[in-house]
Amino acid sequence: MYSPEPRFNSRHFTAVIMPAKELNKQCMECKDAEFELTVRKRQLCRFRFIAHKVHSRMSVYRAFGLDGPKTQLLLPVSFGVSSSVLLHILNADRQHRLDNGRPLGYDFKILVIEPSTVVATGIPFDQNYEALEKNFPMHTISRIPFHSIFDHVPEMEEIMQEYAGSKFIDDSTRSNEERLSAFRASISTPTSRTDVDTVLLTRLVVEFAKKSGCESVIWGDSDSRLAAKALAGVAKGRGASLTWQVSDGMSPWGVRFEYPLRDLYKAELLQYESVCAELSDIVIPDQPPSDNILTKNLSIDELMLRYVQNQGAKYPGVMANVARTANKLNPSTSDNAPTCALCAGLVGNVKGNSGVTVANQVEDNHSSQFCYGCMRSRPEELC
Amino acid sequence: MAPTACFDCKEARAVIIRPKNRHKLCRACFIKVFETEVHETIIGTNLFFPGERVAIGASGGKDSTVLAAVLKTLNERYNYGLDLCLLSIDEGIRGYRDDSLETVKRNAVQYEMPLDILGYSELYGWTMDQVVEQVGKKGNCTYCGVFRRQALDRGAARLGIKHVVTGHNADDVAETVMMNLLRGDLPRLSRGTSIVTSSDASDIKRSKPLKYAYEKEIVLYAHHRQLDYFTTECIYSPEAFRGSARTLIKDLEKIRPSSILDIVKSGEDMAALVPVEVRGAGKATQAGAEEESAGGCGSQNGRTSGGEMAAMEKQLTENDAAESLETEIKLPSGARVKPNRGPTGKAVKTQTIKHCERCNYISSQRICKACMLLDGLNRNRPKTAIEVGVGMEDEESSSTLMRQMERAQLSAT
Numbered sequence: 001m002y003s004p005e006p007r008f009n010s011r012h013f014t015a016v017i018m019p020a021k022e023l024n025k026q027c028m029e030c031k032d033a034e035f036e037l038t039v040r041k042r043q044l045c046r047f048r049f050i051a052h053k054v055h056s057r058m059s060v061y062r063a064f065g066l067d068g069p070k071t072q073l074l075l076p077v078s079f080g081v082s083s084s085v086l087l088h089i090l091n092a093d094r095q096h097r098l099d100n101g102r103p104l105g106y107d108f109k110i111l112v113i114e115p116s117t118v119v120a121t122g123i124p125f126d127q128n129y130e131a132l133e134k135n136f137p138m139h140t141i142s143r144i145p146f147h148s149i150f151d152h153v154p155e156m157e158e159i160m161q162e163y164a165g166s167k168f169i170d171d172s173t174r175s176n177e178e179r180l181s182a183f184r185a186s187i188s189t190p191t192s193r194t195d196v197d198t199v200l201l202t203r204l205v206v207e208f209a210k211k212s213g214c215e216s217v218i219w220g221d222s223d224s225r226l227a228a229k230a231l232a233g234v235a236k237g238r239g240a241s242l243t244w245q246v247s248d249g250m251s252p253w254g255v256r257f258e259y260p261l262r263d264l265y266k267a268e269l270l271q272y273e274s275v276c277a278e279l280s281d282i283v284i285p286d287q288p289p290s291d292n293i294l295t296k297n298l299s300i301d302e303l304m305l306r307y308v309q310n311q312g313a314k315y316p317g318v319m320a321n322v323a324r325t326a327n328k329l330n331p332s333t334s335d336n337a338p339t340c341a342l343c344a345g346l347v348g349n350v351k352g353n354s355g356v357t358v359a360n361q362v363e364d365n366h367s368s369q370f371c372y373g374c375m376r377s378r379p380e381e382l383c
Numbered sequence: 384m385a386p387t388a389c390f391d392c393k394e395a396r397a398v399i400i401r402p403k404n405r406h407k408l409c410r411a412c413f414i415k416v417f418e419t420e421v422h423e424t425i426i427g428t429n430l431f432f433p434g435e436r437v438a439i440g441a442s443g444g445k446d447s448t449v450l451a452a453v454l455k456t457l458n459e460r461y462n463y464g465l466d467l468c469l470l471s472i473d474e475g476i477r478g479y480r481d482d483s484l485e486t487v488k489r490n491a492v493q494y495e496m497p498l499d500i501l502g503y504s505e506l507y508g509w510t511m512d513q514v515v516e517q518v519g520k521k522g523n524c525t526y527c528g529v530f531r532r533q534a535l536d537r538g539a540a541r542l543g544i545k546h547v548v549t550g551h552n553a554d555d556v557a558e559t560v561m562m563n564l565l566r567g568d569l570p571r572l573s574r575g576t577s578i579v580t581s582s583d584a585s586d587i588k589r590s591k592p593l594k595y596a597y598e599k600e601i602v603l604y605a606h607h608r609q610l611d612y613f614t615t616e617c618i619y620s621p622e623a624f625r626g627s628a629r630t631l632i633k634d635l636e637k638i639r640p641s642s643i644l645d646i647v648k649s650g651e652d653m654a655a656l657v658p659v660e661v662r663g664a665g666k667a668t669q670a671g672a673e674e675e676s677a678g679g680c681g682s683q684n685g686r687t688s689g690g691e692m693a694a695m696e697k698q699l700t701e702n703d704a705a706e707s708l709e710t711e712i713k714l715p716s717g718a719r720v721k722p723n724r725g726p727t728g729k730a731v732k733t734q735t736i737k738h739c740e741r742c743n744y745i746s747s748q749r750i751c752k753a754c755m756l757l758d759g760l761n762r763n764r765p766k767t768a769i770e771v772g773v774g775m776e777d778e779e780s781s782s783t784l785m786r787q788m789e790r791a792q793l794s795a796t
Binding site: 189300 | 423424427428560561564565567569572576577578595627631634635637638639641642644645646647648649650651652653654655656657658661692693695696698699700703
C-alpha cells in the first residue's frame with residue numbers, strides 16, 4: 001500500500017524546528033496541538049500544514065471578489081478521503097473567517113452524485129449522506145443520480161446513440177437508469193468502461209455547475225491521483241486534455257477546473273482524515289486493491305493508480321512531479337477547432353502537431369465527431 | 384477448430400494476429416499492411432524527396448534490418464527515387480558488434496546497398512571495450528550515445544549524405560514519452576516524438592520512418608520475410624534500463640494493444656503544448672546526442688536506471704525543503720502566480736551555435752560533449768594502466784559480463 005513518509009515528518013524540517021528554545025510549543029493557528037514545523041515563520045501543527053497547502057492554492061479565490069458578488073464554486077464530494085478532506089478544510093477556513101469578521105471571496109456548493117448509481121458495490125451510503133448534511137449544514141448540498149445526465153444534457157441520448165453505433169439501441173420507453181446501464185453495458189473492456197464513465201461524470205458535474213451558476217469546479221484529486229490521471233490520460237491517447245484534466249485551467253465548457261489538493265499526497269490526506277472526527281461517518285473507506293486480478297483485466301486507470309501507489313512508496317517526489325510537469329503544459333490554442341461531442345476534447349491534432357497517428361483510426365463519420373481518445377473507447381472498437 | 388480466414392483478403396488462412404489491433408491476417412496481407420503503413424507514414428510526413436541520398440543507420444539488429452528491407456521495397460514499389468546506403472558504427476564491443484557487423488555486411492549484399500563502417504577507435508581513439516575498462520559498466524552508455532550521434536553524423540558527412548534514418552520504433556517512442564513525463568523533462572517531451580529530429584545545430588537530418596511500427600510487428604515482419612538479423616542486445620546494456628517505463632508499457636499493451644500508439648499520439652500532442660520558451664532550451668547537438676543515447680543502439684542503452692530515479696527523488700525532496708524556507712515575494716497586481724514555478728517564468732538562455740574548438744563538430748559549447756568525455760578518458764588513461772588489483776565492482780561486472788556473453792553464445796547457436 002502507498003504510504004510514503006509524509007513530507008512534514010521528514011528530516012529536512014528538523015533544521016527549522018528549535019523546540020529547545022521555545023517555551024510555548026502551540027500551533028500558532030489552532031492553539032491546540034503542538035507545532036511540528038515552521039512554514040514561513042509560522043509554527044504549525046500537521047493539521048494546519050495541510051490546510052495551509054490548500055489555502056495557498058485557493059488564494060486567488062479567497063481574495064477575489066471581496067467587493068463584488070462572491071465567486072460561486074462547485075465541490076463534488078464522492079465520500080472518498082480526498083474530497084471529504086477538501087470539504088473539511090474549506091469549511092473550516094470559511095468558518096474561521098466568518099468568526100473573525102473577515103469576508104471570503106468565494107462560496108461553494110456541494111454536489112453528490114449518488115455512489116450507488118455509479119458503482120454497484122451494494123454499500124448503502126444514506127448514512128454517510130446524512131452525516132454530511134449534519135456536519136455541514138451551512139452549505140447547499142445537492143444529491144443527484146448518475147442517470148440524471150439525460151436530464152442535464154438533453155442531447156446525451158443522441159450522442160450516445162451516435163457514439164455506440166450498432167452495439168447500443170436506445171429504448172426511450174425505459175427509465176433513464178436502465179438506459180444508462182444499457183449504454184454502459186455495451187462497452188466491453190474495463191478500460192473503455194472506466195474511461196467513458198469518467199467522461200460522463202465530468203460532463204454531469206460541469207452541466208450541474210453551469211446550471212447552478214458556478215464558475216469553477218474544485219476537484220478533490222490528490223497529488224497521487226493526479227499523477228495516475230496524467231499517466232492514464234497519456235496512455236489512452238488523451239494527452240491533449242491534460243491541460244484541464246490534470247492542470248488547473250479552463251475546461252472546454254467554459255467552467256474552470258481547480259485541483260487545490262495537488263500538493264498533497266494521498267497518505268497525508270489519510271492522516272488528516274484520521275484525526276478528523278466529523279469525517280469518520282462521512283468517508284467511505286477505499287477498497288484495498290485486489291491481488292487476484294490479472295494485469296490484462298485491469299483498466300488502464302486502475303493500472304496507473306497501482307503504479308503510482310507502488311512507485312510512490314519508494315519515489316513519492318518523482319510521482320508528484322508527474323502532475324507538476326503536466327501542469328506546465330500550455331492549453332491548446334486551437335480556438336475554432338472541432339471538439340468531441342462526448343468529452344469536448346480536441347478532434348484531430350493539437351495545432352503544431354504534424355503526427356499522423358490519427359490517420360490510423362478508421363476514417364468514417366465518427367472520427368470527425370469524436371476525439372481520438374473517445375474513439376478508442378467506443379463499443380465497436382476491438383481493443 | 385476451423386482455420387480462420389484472413390481479415391483483409393478473406394481468402395487465405397490467417398496465421399498472424401496483429402499485435403496492433405488483433406486482426407487475424409495471412410502472411411501476405413500482414414507484410415502488405417505493414418509496408419503500406421510505413422509508406423503512409425513516409426508520405427504523410429513528406430519524409431523524403433526524389434533523388435535524396437539517404438543513409439540507413441544499420442546495427443544488424445531487427446529494427447534497422449527491417450528498416451533497410453522495407454525502404455528498399457517501398458523505394459522500388461512507389462518510385463521514391465531514393466539513393467539508399469547502409470551506415471554502420473563499430474563501437475568496438477567484442478562479442479557483440481563484430482558479430483552484428485557481419486550481419487550488416489550480409490545485408491549489404493542482400494539488399495545491394497553500399498556499406499560504410501566507421502569505428503569508434505578510428506574516430507575517438509577509444510573502443511567501447513576500452514571505455515568500459517576505464518569507466519566501468521556504470522554510465523558507459525552515455526559515452527556510447529554521445530559518440531554514436533557524432534559518428535553517424537560524421538559518417539554521413541563523409542559520404543556527402545544529409546539524411547540518416549534510424550530504426551526507432553513505436554515502442555521506443557512511447558517509452559521515451561513516458562520516461563520524459565516521469566522525469567519531468569519538458570524540452571525532451573517536446574522533441575522526442577517528432578519523426579524528424581534535425582536541429583539548427585546540424586545540417587544532417589535524422590528521421591525514424593518506423594516511428595508508428597510496433598516492435599512486435601517488426602519482429603513478425605522480419606520473421607515472415609526471413610530477414611537476416613542479429614538478435615543479441617548490447618552486452619553492456621543490462622545495468623542501465625528504462626525499467627519503469629518499459630514495464631509500464633508492456634503492461635499497457637496487455638490491457639489495450641493500441642496504447643503504444645495512443646501514447647505516441649498523446650506525446651505528439653503534448654509536444655505541441657510545451658511552452659515555446661521551454662521547448663527551445665537545449666535544442667542543439669548535445670541535447671540531440673543525449674536523446675539518441677536513449678535507445679539509440681536498439682537495445683536498452685541509455686535508459687534511466689533505478690539509481691537515477693533515486694537521485695531525482697533526492698533532488699526533489701531537497702527542492703521541497705528549500706521551497707518551505709523561501710520567502711515569497713508577491714507581485715503587487717492581482718496577477719495569478721503559479722506556486723510551482725516552472726521554467727516558464729525564468730529568463731531563457733539562448734544558445735548560439737558554434738564549432739567545437741577541438742574537432743570542429745557543431746556544438747553549443749566551446750568544446751563539444753564528445754571531446755569533453757574524451758578529455759576525461761584520456762586524462763585517466765595512464766592511471767588504469769598501472770592498476771593491477773581487481774575491485775569488488777570490477778569482479779562483479781566481469782562475471783555479469785561473462786554470463787551475458789555465455790547467453791549471447793547460446794542464443795547465437
